[in-house]
Amino acid sequence: MPELPEVETIRRSLLPELIGRVIEDVDLYRSDILINADDYELTGWLIKGLRRRGKYLLIDAVRPGDDGPNNSITIVIHLRMTGQLLLDKTGEMQRDHVHVRFQLRRPESTIDDGSQSDNPSIIYLLFRDVRRFGRIWYFRGGCENQQSGLAGLGPEPLTDNWTCRQLAQGLSRYPKSNIKNVLLNQHVVAGLGNIYVDEALFKSGISPLRAAASLNEAEIERLYNAIREILEAAIGHRGTSFRDYVDGLNTKGHFQYELKVYSRGGLECPVCGQTILKRRVAGRGTCSCPRCQPDPQ
DNA sequence: GCCAGCCTGTTG
DNA sequence: CAACAGGCTGGC
Numbered sequence: 001m002p003e004l005p006e007v008e009t010i011r012r013s014l015l016p017e018l019i020g021r022v023i024e025d026v027d028l029y030r031s032d033i034l035i036n037a038d039d040y041e042l043t044g045w046l047i048k049g050l051r052r053r054g055k056y057l058l059i060d061a062v063r064p065g066d067d068g069p070n071n072s073i074t075i076v077i078h079l080r081m082t083g084q085l086l087l088d089k090t091g092e093m094q095r096d097h098v099h100v101r102f103q104l105r106r107p108e109s110t111i112d113d114g115s116q117s118d119n120p121s122i123i124y125l126l127f128r129d130v131r132r133f134g135r136i137w138y139f140r141g142g143c144e145n146q147q148s149g150l151a152g153l154g155p156e157p158l159t160d161n162w163t164c165r166q167l168a169q170g171l172s173r174y175p176k177s178n179i180k181n182v183l184l185n186q187h188v189v190a191g192l193g194n195i196y197v198d199e200a201l202f203k204s205g206i207s208p209l210r211a212a213a214s215l216n217e218a219e220i221e222r223l224y225n226a227i228r229e230i231l232e233a234a235i236g237h238r239g240t241s242f243r244d245y246v247d248g249l250n251t252k253g254h255f256q257y258e259l260k261v262y263s264r265g266g267l268e269c270p271v272c273g274q275t276i277l278k279r280r281v282a283g284r285g286t287c288s289c290p291r292c293q294p295d296p297q
Numbered sequence: 298g299c300c301a302g303c304c305t306g307t308t309g
Numbered sequence: 310c311a312a313c314a315g316g317c318t319g320g321c
Contacts, residue, residue, distance in 0.1 A: 001315040001316080002315070003316095006315080078316085079315095080317070082304090097305090129304090130305055131304080131305050132304055149317080174300090183298085186317085194315055195315060245315075268319085283299070284315095285313075
């Protein structure tokens with residue numbers, strides 16, 4: 001479900017709630033979700049940061065008062081299709097499809113004058129996932145990049161060091177592959193999924209069926225700019241909520257109202273009025289405008 | 298490269 | 310009832 005803009009929105013929504021809290025307990029309602037629970041001490045970790053890498057969310061934590069070599073961890077979370085991370089401030093939220101629950105305590109040192117009903121000393125972070133494709137891993141601090149799916153992940157599309165040239169190099173690694181497939185490949189660029197690939201291809205006027213090597217310099221530049229603009233805009237709208245997606249505070253995004261082609265098969269192209277095509281490309285439902293994005297012969 | 302498989306829920 | 314759903318892995 002969540003692509004880069006959704007994971008980034010979740011990160012931003014959870015950041016102020018989680019920082020400074022200690023993982024006091026972890027309930028594993030389904031043991032297969034937290035992959036390597038047996039290899040780590042799950043509790044006693046003080047949350048210091050929340051990062052995003054592609055579609056992965058990373059929780060950085062340390063063991064307070066420990067200067068030893070194993071005093072930090074990174075919890076890596078991937079939500080796959082229907083995963084959600086939800087903040088539960090009362091412990092009374094619905095438990096259906098909740099597979100892991102982190103109990104988070106605010107340290108005693110933090111002032112508690114009894115009036116902070118929206119900042120209780122115990123809150124819960126729920127991992128909820130109807131289809132159970134999502135996973136969680138613990139790693140020693142600094143080891144997360146070598147292990148897990150983070151290894152080999154391509155560049156972050158919204159950073160300055162992702163350039164048009166880098167996109168061109170990524171495409172050149174899969175010359176015969178169609179462009180839809182290449183953009184979905186997380187080794188080429190991290191964080192794009194089905195929605196934003198379709199939208200970026202539409203915005204740059206490129207058919208999803210075009211072979212990667214067939215794009216000329218101008219097209220690659222249009223595509224590069226479109227990817228960045230679409231992702232920025234989607235973050236600005238707090239993500240796309242079709243069915244399951246909500247941020248960490250259970251709030252929907254509204255980029256679904258801005259989509260030009262995705263989920264709009266059979267409707268009019270907002271640019272030229274042609275009927276938008278819906279078909280299967282790279283094994284995924286794919287929408288494009290046959291006039292704005294002419295297929296190769 | 299393609300495609301089944303992982304899962305459950307919703308839609309036609 | 311079958312087909313499909315925002316992702317990724319691993320088997321050929």
